[in-house]
Amino acid sequence: MAVKKFMYVNRKAPYGSIYALESLEVVLIGAAFDQDVSLAFIGDGVYELTKGQNTEAIGQKNFSPTYSALGDYDVNKIYVEKESLEERGLTLDDLQHLVWEDEDDDWAEKDSIRLVSRAELADVMAEQDICLSF
Amino acid sequence: MASIEVNGKQFEVDEEGYLANLNEWEPAVGEAMAAAEDQVLTDEHWDIINFLREYYEEYQIAPAVRVLTKAVGKRLGKEKGNSKYLYELFPYGPGKQACKYAGLPKPTGCV
Amino acid sequence: MTLLHTVNKSPFESNTFDTCLGYAKDGSTVLLIEDGVYAATTGTSAAEKIKNASGVTFAVLGPDLQARGLEGKLADGIKVVDYEGFVNLVAEHDSVQSWL
CATH class of the missing domain: 3.30.1420.10 (DsrC protein, N-terminal domain)
Structure with missing residues (x-):
């Protein structure tokens, strides 16, 4: 099977709707097919990655810890759009620190998140074979 | 139920x-x-079951077999980090069977 | 007549919050719930609008703020209430307008 470039585009805040969780599940399932996977977080999608989420009082499952497992699934290209963060008064420090371990580099921990401008992300998006939007 | x-x-x-x-x-x-299911659980089985529970506790998901294999290899030694070893322990599939014994839901994407 | 307005949509995703502000008269309260809580966070244009809306009281539902990891980002002048506080607000106002 030829390897294709897949990009999952996340645009929705978590908990208010099911999109964020559904996207994450599709990514995990899709990761089994050894494709070239990347994730983009734009608009309210950047809220999916905030650290310190605690859903105890709203009675929903807190799925934010699962983003930290993406590195294990070889999903290590996570693009976060700069403009979307800024509009929301957020910086990278407000987001979880996502890393992956490079097997070819003695399991060195490397950053998964790449902060990019809208224009840069548009270029990356244009290189994809398939974009799935959530 | x-x-x-x-x-x-x-x-x-x-x-x-x-x-x-x-x-x-x-x-x-x-x-x-x-x-x-006519299985006797040895220490080797429990290593995997405990590992799965810890993984779930941290990430809120049961890992896919590929992820489990890699992680077991890293943690318990290379000779255990392969699907042959894991399938010998859990012939119905390490993801499916070990997750069940660990009290976890079936791994995402596992049919 | 005093109204309690609730907003449950992100101000970035829909114009619900802006529409609500246009209808919130002096003496009324706007309670931000679910994805509406994003309007209550610092550094957003929504928080700026809240600051400028004198005469209107703003509150946010704590559990929804915590769920989203944004407790530390709450803008000034917004009261945090729990579920009991939500019920009290409903009781204190003459009626409730739920903007969806």
């Missing part, structure tokens, strides 16, 4: 035998589920 009885206590399970409530799990439940 179906349930199984372990040491006089009832535990709810789904139609495939997975524990309904993760927090109710205790080692005896894993033993009973294994016994029902």
